[in-house]
Amino acid sequence: MKRTVIKSTGRYVPPRVVTNDDLAKWMDTSDEWIRQRTGIEQRHWIPEEGGVGSSDLALEATKIALDRAGWTPADIDLIIFATLSPDIFFPGPGCLLQHKLGLNSTPALDIRQQCTGFIYGLATADAYIRSGLANRILLACAEVHSTGLDISTRGRDVAVIFGDGAGVVCVEGIETDQDVGVLASSLHANGEFAKSLMVEAAASRLNPRISEEMLREGRQYPVMDGKTIFKEAVRSLPDVSREVLQKAGLSLEDIDLFIPHQANMRINQFFQQSLKVPEDKVFHNIQRYGNTTAASIPIALDEALEMNIVGDGSTVIFLALGAGLTWGAVLMRLGG
Ligand SMILES: CC(C)(COP(=O)(O)OP(=O)(O)OC[C@H]1O[C@@H](n2cnc3c(N)ncnc32)[C@H](O)[C@@H]1OP(=O)(O)O)[C@@H](O)C(=O)NCCC(=O)NCCS
Numbered sequence: 213m214k215r216t217v218i219k220s221t222g223r224y225v226p227p228r229v230v231t232n233d234d235l236a237k238w239m240d241t242s243d244e245w246i247r248q249r250t251g252i253e254q255r256h257w258i259p260e261e262g263g264v265g266s267s268d269l270a271l272e273a274t275k276i277a278l279d280r281a282g283w284t285p286a287d288i289d290l291i292i293f294a295t296l297s298p299d300i301f302f303p304g305p306g307c308l309l310q311h312k313l314g315l316n317s318t319p320a321l322d323i324r325q326q327c328t329g330f331i332y333g334l335a336t337a338d339a340y341i342r343s344g345l346a347n348r349i350l351l352a353c354a355e356v357h358s359t360g361l362d363i364s365t366r367g368r369d370v371a372v373i374f375g376d377g378a379g380v381v382c383v384e385g386i387e388t389d390q391d392v393g394v395l396a397s398s399l400h401a402n403g404e405f406a407k408s409l410m411v412e413a414a415a416s417r418l419n420p421r422i423s424e425e426m427l428r429e430g431r432q433y434p435v436m437d438g439k440t441i442f443k444e445a446v447r448s449l450p451d452v453s454r455e456v457l458q459k460a461g462l463s464l465e466d467i468d469l470f471i472p473h474q475a476n477m478r479i480n481q482f483f484q485q486s487l488k489v490p491e492d493k494v495f496h497n498i499q500r501y502g503n504t505t506a507a508s509i510p511i512a513l514d515e516a517l518e519m520n521i522v523g524d525g526s527t528v529i530f531l532a533l534g535a536g537l538t539w540g541a542v543l544m545r546l547g548g
Contacts, residue, residue: 215393216338217548219283219384221514222276224269225256225377225501230358235372240365246372251477255375255502257358265299267308269378269507270354274313277350281382285313289346291320292337294329294353294506296535297360298322301414309352319346326409327473327534328399329353329506334383334530334542335397341385348385353506354378360411362433370434373476375502379510392548395527396459398452399540405444408437409535445475445533446482449541453487453529456543462527464489467543469522473532474498474508495521505534522546 231254232243246252258264270293278285293306304322325332330353337349357374361367386393413431414421422432449472457463470493472480477498484494495512504511509530516522524547533539 213387213389214342214385215388215390215548216341217384217386217393218544218546219382220277220280221510221517222273222280222380223378223511223514224272224276225375225511226258226264226269228257228259229254230257232372235363238363239368239371241368241372249476249478250373251496251498252373252502253499257376258356262359264356265305265308266295266297266354266356266378267299267305267312269356269376270305270309270352270380271312273354273378273380274309274350274352277380277382283348283382285315287348288313288315288318288350290340290349291318292323292333292349292351293320294323294325294333294351295355296324296326296329296505297355297357305354306352325506325534325538326536327475327503327505327508328532328536328538328540330379330509331397331530331532331540331542332399332538333506334381334394335399335540337383338394338397341383349383350380351383351510352378352380353510355505355507357505360433362430366430367433369438370436373503375504377501377504377507377511379504379507379514381510381513386548388548390548392545395462395543395545396456397540397542398455398459400448400452401536401538403536405440405537408440408537410435442476442479444537445479446486448533448539449479449483449531450486452539452541453531456529456541460543462543466527467493467529468526469516469528470494471509471512471516471528471530473534474501474512475503475534
């Protein structure tokens with residue numbers, strides 16, 4: 213039977229570290245407030261002068277993942293790129309990454325789905341593989357948030373949360389009788405909450421798409437109804453975990469590690485308490501990276517593998533909720 217496995221992982225974050233104290237120089241905030249409300253201690257941002265796009269971060273993580281998989285770029289059948297912060301408005305970073313890899317005809321599919329980008333990307337890769345449309349897929353997830361944040365006090369509720377980074381996985385279809393790879397996935401969306409977390413401009417529905425007045429109003433920056441996002445996350449994430457467990461015919465005790473999107477440490481602690489699973493079964497690294505949106509889960513997986521918290525044979529659930537709203541989970545047995 214055809215199974216979709218993760219053959220390798222890679223991560224890359226830009227070297228510039230921005231601490232909570234650094235942020236307090238630009239806006240009215242404090243290390244204590246940020247740690248207490250989010251768990252974040254620092255994040256990585258690209259150089260202040262810019263010049264680094266999501267596809268550049270993804271390229272660095274891709275080199276590591278390809279090397280570990282023993283693949284060359286020519287082995288890739290399809291690139292799936294998940295981001296909410298493309299290098300430019302269009303074309304999407306999938307094409308830019310493809311070119312940087314020295315390829316000139318490999319298909320590249322860009323997806324949005326924000327914090328749920330990795331989950332949607334992995335479920336899509338699984339569907340491509342099972343249908344026979346592709347067998348070796350590079351799933352690249354990368355974000356450059358720092359150039360799009362309002363780092364004045366006006367934007368402090370959002371700006372303190374986000375970090376830049378990339379996480380990449382090489383996904384492959386294998387023929388096996390073993391119960392490995394993607395065992396179940398569930399995807400959801402509810403556009404009713406689109407305004408709860410969004411960047412409005414530049415917007416094709418506005419004419420002009422952006423104006424001096426809009427820039428003054430800060431409509432080019434993300435706005436977030438943090439309380440709604442928090443409430444929806446703590447409600448949906450336990451539900452979608454139970455959903456994939458039921459689909460796979462497994463129970464909570466079968467799961468070695470939950471790797472949730474790193475949006476806020478408190479959301480993930482609520483999740484852990486709600487499912488009544490031991491603390492050490494829920495992975496956290498938001499302290500060091502902040503919320504890297506689509507990249508957070510593959511970065512976390514890469515670290516969990518490096519730390520030997522999981523390995524071949526481990527059963528994991530990846531799960532996320534983000535702007536859209538979108539949410540979902542993928543249950544996987546690693547290895548194969
Ligand atoms: C953003 C979040 C940390 C804010 O925490 P909160 O407890 O809801 O805080 P509130 O928005 O009620 O703000 C409380 C106070 O802190 C202030 N505040 C907001 N951001 C602040 C900051 N960075 N530093 C200091 N104070 C801040 C607010 O202005 C408010 O002040 P007031 O009481 O004088 O009006 C929280 O809502 C959250 O994490 N939500 C989920 C967000 C998320 O996951 N986003 C990513 C989705 S993928």
